[in-house]
Amino acid sequence: MRSGSVKPNQKSTIDKSPVVELANISKSFPGVVANRDISMRIERATIHAIVGENGAGKSTLMKILYGLHQPDSGTISINGVLTQFKSPSEAIAAGIGMVHQHFMLADNLTILENIILGYEPTSYGVLSLSDARKRVKELASSIGVDLDPDLPISELGVGQRQRVEILKVLFRGADILVLDEPTAVLVPQEVDELFVNLRKLVANGTTILFISHKLDEVLSISDQITVIRQGSTVATVAPNAVDRLKLAELMVGSDLPGHGERATKIGKNIQLSARDLTVIVKNHKNPVQNVSFDIFESEIVGIVGVDGNGQFELCEALLGLVDIQGTVEIGGIDASNLNVRERLDQGLAYIPFDRHREGLMLSASLWENALLGHEVSLSRGPMIDFDAAKKSCREIVEQFGVTTPNELVPAFVLSGGNQQKLVVGRNLAKAPKVLVAAHPTRGIDVGAQAAVWEEIRRSRDAGMSVLLVSADLEEVLGLSDRILVMFDGKISAELDPKKATPQILGKYMTGAQ
Amino acid sequence: MSQQLSANRNFDSMRKSLNTLGSSLGAIVLALVICGVLLLVTGKDPFAAYGKILETGLTGEKLLEMLKRATPLIFSAIAVAIGFKMNLFNIGVEGQYLFAALIAAEMGTHVSLPAPLHVLFILVVAMVSGAAWASIAAILKITRGINEVISTIMLNYIALSFIQWIFETFFRDDSDGGLNVKTTEIASSGRMPDLVDNRLNGMFIVALFVAFLYWVIVFRSRFGFQLRASGLNPIAARTAGIPAKRMILFALLLSGAVAGLVAMPSVIGDVYAYGPSSTPTQFGFAGITVALLGRNHPFGIIVAAMLFGFLDSTSAVLQLSEIPSSIVKVIQAIIVLVVVIVNEASSRRYNRKIAERAALALKSLDVSR
């Protein structure tokens, strides 16, 4: 990457051609088509929003634009010129700056240092700090931001850090900004401040691509909106031509998956209960705010919502991994002060969001992974009963169709889907009272998915309660007896899956009150 | 969804152990080659050196000395390995074992018990003292989050200081009037008898027993499973209900307890007292190298300890052949470095091969359905 003399911001000449044009972009990964024939025109000096659900293909598309992936087919034109980015440096050189959802800032370095890193203005290797400082202050005030460049990042709040990321790309002369879910971690006040910055940027001639699922915000800030669903562009509309309901319907689709029938009835006893559950994180918006719900025996309650609205923190709170305000009851017993082991002993089971990070020991064998969390029931006294453990694993493998040569292989050998089946199986095998399942069929092929759902239904019929957290509408609508919609850390609605429509679901999933 | 599970034992842990053994042996050979080059560069004949080592080492007398020298290495390495299994670095074995040696030697002179009980008492005191010193680092980590690498290094030096002060002030026994000051000698009831008179002490058997216990506890028990799980994936372990802080405490306590035995071969098997110049030092760090070489496995540790013991036993004789005796220790250091590097690289390659082999096995299963 070339290091910088400080570049002045280039005002674009009056030009009618779109600044970015994507034509028939397609991209597939093994097993999944991420982008299917996507076309888009983005006009200069506008804010163009891209909306869609999880897995719709938005982030893959942006990664292609940014040079992290190459499209299988289709073209990209920047300022009318056909280009192909083989790496982010090429995209940056063409003026594209990406502000990721997860910031990449060094906490102990100052704002100035983070901004100039890799693009430092120097004379004979010595940093020209006063020049840099001046330039950063210019850029900051041009978008309405007031920051002291010599503050360490650690002292900044989330909204301010985001602004540093924006300044980082501006400093390198970006005039096309791509923002990936920028308001996901912001409180309403910070969102307003961000929009002020964005409008100023546009006034200076910058073009902004804005990925989001929060339709209210999208409607208020964008000049154009493109909806992507299941890998394809569904429509490109202007905000004044569409309202939130219509937009939600475009995003979610006009057909909803069906709801399965059940033979057994919901029980009378409450097995999982949350009251005013709040998770507090320092210097951060509370990820979970005053969540309350009850789940009865033999009932499946689904929590639907776009990832990042507090579902992960809610699960951690139920499991006992974070401190909470409010109460959690398992089987009628107050579990708010119990640790993880004690809650597991009370009959709680958990299928985690990220099986690699939270669920498996990749270099250990399958049977050892199946043993994890269940050591007590598979030991004789203080010693592990190896035969019983291996047998139990074989049973899980058989029952859940884990494709593996045998139970001795290390877990990393299995495909993601089979790893997931093992995790699901080890949880269901012990007939828990309450199952908290986060994306239980993530990465599993369709046939196995149906089988897992069948197992969950079977356990439900036998009395198990399930809290199902998922962004897969087919899964949630198909399995749940009741649906709770989670948005921004709160439960925004309780719905009957049989009566849910795309408009209603979309409305609550994307921020209606 | 039923499938024929392959009886193919190609994937079990035995295979992995064999692979590790193979790469370790290869690494040792590579290290010997490197050392040979070093010897050449400094004007010595590597073949003569290695030949001399083998010649002196492979006598019955020297082999007994090998076992004798291996004994404290086994204790030290197991102490370190317990920590490693949970991703904890107990660099403080040095301080823990010297502290334990002093306390145990002194306490051993203040009780009178019949012979087996007296010895047992001293051993227990040693383990408790070692665990107590290790607990400082554990508590600092649990309550204040202080990384155990730094705290155990600091505690090593603090231990040396503290031990010297206690010894000089309270426990020193000058009745011998000689230059070799020690604590009061332990009565004969508190002495561990020799297996082979003056050549090999009964503590060797204790060391083998401790290695066996290590295997039983860490590889077969529930606690050991939780320990290893916490080392392999602390987040998954926490999510599965394994209490992180308690595991840290127990692991370090256990490690410290085993560390406490490192100097026992000297204290109850040789000198029958603690003394600043009689009790051997540097075993804390040697234990780390043996644990690394033995890959934290009880069998590997025993073999690695014997290898190092073998090399050490030859050093005195090398002197006489104009080969600087410290070459032995240099060889050991280079072996460890090369083994660690080679193992890292080879285990990554092995994992890739296993993944490929499993994929093949799955394909063949599909075909046979």
Added chain:
Amino acid sequence: MTNSKNFRLLVAIFGALAIISTVRLWTDQDGLTSSGTIGTALRLTVPILLAGMAGLWAERCGVLNIGIEGMMIFGTWAGAWGAWQFGPWVGLLFAILGGMFGGLVHSIATVRFNIDQVISGVVINLFAFFGVRYLSELVYVGKKGGGISQSPPQKWALPRFDLPILSGGEIAGWKSPDFLGWLELRRWFIIGDLGGIGRGLTHNISWATVIALVVVPVSTWVLWRTRFGLRLRSSGESPVAAESLGVDVIRLRYYGLLISGGLAGLAGGTLSIVASSYYRQGQTAGRGFIGLATMIFGNWRPSGIMTGAMLFGYAEGIKLVASDSITALFLFIAAISGVFLIYAIIRRKRIQVLIALVAFCLSALAYQTVDTVPESLTQSLPYVVTLIVLATANQRLRPPAMAGVPFRRGEPH
């Protein structure tokens, strides 16, 4: 630093001077601030300072260096060999190269092969400890003054100097007056102490000491004011972010470790060339680890490391040269703790009050009851202090965020 911070610092220094001067006059222990004590303290500070800086350069680029002790050992040996063969200046050069060798091994193991950084450091320590023994057996046995555990003496010693006018230095052959020495002898309140301290810092100074001290501002300037330094620091703070911005983290870590090794080697060199005139086995005596402790105490900043090294050096110096003054030192600590106690009470910071109270009581007690502090316990001072700092100031310590975490090029985050 802002102006008010500067002012507060000056007030604090002046206050400390006033207190120590009072204590000196009260207890009649000139050793507290005599030029002899301070001069010795400076000499003892140097290796610790360089070891701490070695640790700094390594951790700032993201790699823990537990092997400073081993690299210092290489430095002591190589330095003495060079000084014996060619003279002290060449010796210092060889010392640096010796340390760099250790740094190179460490960097290959940890950066190229991604071995655990702590393990690599520990093994390097062992390798160095026995390696130089082997080399001594090879090279020194049979030479006059040499043997397995020591080297023959250096060809000649590094020149020393006195600052002219202030400390009796020579200007063109004329011996100038020793102004500070004259002040020191007067034993006046504060001025006399300033004289002693000043003279200790400017009299009989080795050029190697000057080089060592210069390392501090040079490191500060390079790390915070050059592109190389910024990129090096980013490799330790957030190598993923740095890589995404085009920084070559791997190469910078190699450089950082070579510099670290070189500084550690220089530290060893000062031990065998300046503090003494030959290599001796065990010369480093754990100073590599005291250097690590100093780095932590100094909050990973060169100025802090300088302060910490000076404090540790001063404590060593008092012990060595003016051990009778140790009790007076307790009085000084008690007085300082008392002042800090009042300050903390006014500021209403409970933990600080507690610490100050404990320090005050312990040091007052020590002053009253202890006649001589056992040598064995004082040895552990820097380590105990470091643990206390770690335990109490955990929030304020700012190690480089990703030091110790292995990094592979192109790894997803």
